[in-house]
Amino acid sequence: MAQWDVYWRFQDGTPSLESVTIGGPYSAKGLGDTPSRRRIFLCRPARSEDEGPCARAILSTLARRAYRRPLNGTDIERLLGLYKAGRGEGSFEAGIGEALRGILVSPKFLFRVERDRANRAPGAAYRLNDLELASRLSFFLWSSIPDDPLLDLAENGKLQDPAVLEREVRRMLADRRAKALTENFFGQWLQLRDVRSAQPDADTFPQFDENLRDAFLEEAELLFESMLREDRSLLDLLSANYTFVNERLARHYGISNIFGSFFRRVTLSDENRWGLLGKGAVLMLTSHPARTSPVLRGKFVLENIMGSPPPPPPPDVPPLKENASEGKKLTVRQLMEQHRANPACASCHARMDPLGFALDNFDPLGGWRTSEANSPVDASGVLPDGTRFQGPVELRKILMSRKEQFVTTVTESLLTYALGREVEYYDQPAIRKIVREAGSSGYRWSSVVLGIVGSTPFRMRKGMEPAAVAGLP
Template sequence: MFRRSRVASPACNGALLVAIAMLGAAVGLEATAPGAQQPAQPHATAAHAAVAAPETPDADAFLDRYCVACHNERLRTASLVLEGRDVERIGDDAETWEKVARKLRSGAMPPPERRRPDPAALDTFVGWLEGELDRDAAAHPQPGRVADHRLNRFEYGNAVRDLLDLEIDAAALLPADESDHGFDNIADVLSMSPTLLGRYLFAARRISQLAVGDPSIGPAVETFDLSRGLRQDGRMHEDLPYGTRGGALLRHYFPLDGDYVVKIRLGRNFTNSRIRAIDTREEIDVLLDGAIVSRLTIGGECADSDDAHCAQSGIYRTSPYHLTADDALEVRFSAAAGMHDLGVAFVRKSVLTEGPAPTLLPPRHTSSTYEAPRMDVDTIRLEGPFDPTGPGDTASRRRIFVCRPDGAADEEPCARHILGALARRAYRRPASDADVDTLLAFYRSGRQEGGFERGIQEALARLLVSPQFLFRIERDPASVPADGVYAVGDLDLASRLSFFLWSSIPDEELLDAATAGTLRDPDVLEAQVRRMLADRRAAALTRNFGGQWLHLRNLRAVDPDASAYPEFDDNLRLAFERETELFLESQMRDDRPLAELLTARYTFLNERLARFYGVRSVYGAHFRRIPLTDPNRAGLLGHGSVLTVTSYATRTSPVVRGKYLLDNILGAPPPPPPPNVPPLEEAAGGEEPASMRELMAAHRRNAACATCHRRMDPLGFALENFDGIGRWRTMDGATPIDASGELPDGTAFDGPAEFRAALVERREEFVRTFTEKLLTYALGRPVGHQDMPAVRAILRAAEPDDYRWSSVILGVVESAPFQLRAASPAVDD
């Protein structure tokens, strides 16, 4: 875990590039090229399958018996009035009736203390209500309309990778994106400010230099700061050699063939800047792609040095050597242009025997008397290129230069061929002559300055700031009236599909199917979805969607209190994150039923995480699939990642965990808290109660808090056996843990295993929540009441397949909101 900083000044002489890009941002997006928009299709698709008419109940009698006592004109409980509603016109107020159906289906209403219908009557009424809503939606589809969608930072990096075969660190080039409704690909918040435009311009210039191999690139300095919370007493990466410890493995792009310099700075004591453990002799390997470039030696007792060099002051040596010895940790080496793994690691002196790991004060403690038992790396500095010999034979150059001119007369035709091929992939459609002519103008300018390759570099920089690359643009066909609904063209469908599953641009096979007009064919579409899910790029779905749905991204920001949780360090943080990533990937790759996300009796562990969970006989830094014998650890709710991001720095929080479960597992998020609610300790008043449960009971005595906390707190208590970093416990201080509670429908449980079983008994709620989150992510907009019929259609189609990943994903792709689009509304004169 490290931070990366760069000091470089790439030449930026593309004034015309800046002017064109700023003009595009100021006056709107470039017009779609002629022929790029496919004709509108009729909106009757498989997404609107016929809904069978359910048994018709006496709706008025049901409402009068179970609902109107609270939801009437006088009480208006929860601002909802059902008294006098016309049940013959359900579609006229679909938003209200969707809320009613959800509350009844989840068991949240009627409340447990009120008269409740028997399950058969409830199912009959809700089935009828949902059927009426679905039939109205089929007759009057409302697929919504997504704004022009700027590629977010993650999508931009993937698009550059797939366009140019060049891996970039997008986080080092672009700022983080805003999120809405839990995701950072929501079109409405992906705006383009002048400042952000400047960052994209810089990124385009830098990426074009790297991709082409600009020989004028001068030496740059990049510094990689290793986290102080990272314990360096073991092998730090699976691709570092066995028999090493500490340091880091950096995946880095070397821009040119040439020489590069690595400088290593070691960690210091907190109080006197003395290199930690400098009295111990250590060997440090510098590696390139696994091969040792140099082995450096540092430290020791200085037996061969003069007395002045080894003078002592107090308990530690404090000579200049012990303050500056790492100045000599510098290596110059030659590297070919392209992506390489640069490693720095200490040579391990011995192999520890099996047994309990020693208890060490974690590096994040700031004790003035503490000195780490081992030397560690603080920063790695990489400089270069020096004495470059050329751009080399890189993957990006092979991707770009699909032809080579034999002479001056061949240069522009070759450039046209290169730029046409790049524009087709970048713009996600066949490139028009106008598209290529625009790029050729930049090619000619660059050609005059520095030859053929410089011309291609300038044109590539222009392409990378084109609105047609940076934005996903969908144009309404002229034949569709205002507010009309139409099926998106095959090319737009291909982009929707690729950004959903890969967070990137379509590949050639998907573009070919779209260009041929066959992608909408159900068999072709299903085959493409299954092909794409089997591709390695589909890992973007579990990492990007899963990471945001489960709040894994928040794991990097949490900071458990060192005194409360001394075992927590960045090694454990990274292990938590990797465990959940690998688990999600395996679930999707193996096409498991979605309910297994909650029940799976396996996970992925390395030695550090296995030791934390109390799992024996797991050694080494690499993660591997491990069966679980403890039912309490089953599924996602036993993962340290989930349990840590739902806790406070010093303690667990049944409220935070309960809200998380309501929102992300049960799909029933509570409203925001009312203003001026006192914090938990103040709400309790007087002497602090003996247990968390008593503390929460005191908080619920505040009438403003009681309604929501009655739903949240019991769910959060189900996980109370796990402390603030996910460690199992049976006592909270001197108080036994009470992990009993009940679901919103009154189902009782005691402990995480019973809680998990109760959730699986009602797996439809979890699967529905997952589907709604996935549909939000796929569409790039929040789902609303108008999308609930599509969600139910997805679930009906997936149920016979046990709600497996592929069946739900196919359902999303085939759904009305994914395949249809509403035209722009009419504009008043």
């Protein structure tokens, strides 16, 4: 057992190792016996003549899982060759270890291969076979390889049956490995992975520490995991009236009578905290180190909730002047007036800034405030269509009134995650169908996931164009 002390030295997130403390085992004798070793060593040869068949059984099982398909004769013979080389220099376990290293560095394990069909026109679409579908499904829901039940169904050609496929999706969503979906999808879609590298200004926020950073991440992961596990509506991402806190986070949010470092589910009496727009992780990521940013927060709402990202900013935009001519510190709203006075910036900021202003009662760490720069916080906004609102509660009500727009945005992002590519114009009919059919269930997570798995983009693949093939090494 070893304890690794790792800290983030550079702002680019480069890890640096400070120390390693070895805590045992000491004077170990004989072969180890751990759950992971038992999963590898399906048999233990008692005699030398049993070693070959046992090695074949172990390596056949491991390679089938790792390559995500049935093995052919060449596959197993190569691995047995590695085993024999390792066995010749050491023990039976050393031979298996050598072959296992061969599996782990094989392109058949490292790459997910979806081969173009023979006699197909270049660029033509074709349906994935069962084994390809099993891999696409397992990496979508688990970020890992298919398990034996899924692989067995694929080998027997049963995954194309809609009833069988639905049963497998529901089984996989109920499995603990589906936690990878919430961690990885939300980490990418909402950029929650950047929480680890965010650096609030230490002089402005001396109360910020690593415990609060960890709590922001844990809260978000537990919240999203509960939504998937309980098969809640996607709309709860905006309107959930509960969250998960420990003592450190509860104190930061102003929630009383929470003690201890463990997280527990609490009902939020403050409607400003409902949904993802009231969460510290999101609010910190959409702020500058020392002040809030209506631009970043407004851009976040436009991109991730409304699905209408603004265009890139024009080049050579001058930096904002933080202080007025008389030296008085300006509020964020006063700073933003400088952008809106620039004709090249005004049109986009008219869309973004009001959405961000609605969240300005939250400071850069997500703490609630009522004043800024000795002036009351003005959290009012006006949308381009003339709709007026005040604060996060009224903004959320506006967003909830456009629920289909929000669900479509989440569905597009989830389909992008599932496919490993950006959605294209030809994917839009499938997205509309998924959203329309999920509406009958109140947009539950299972309905959207099942819609994606059964969709044409997920079940089919477009062959490579001649130019792309020619560019391959």
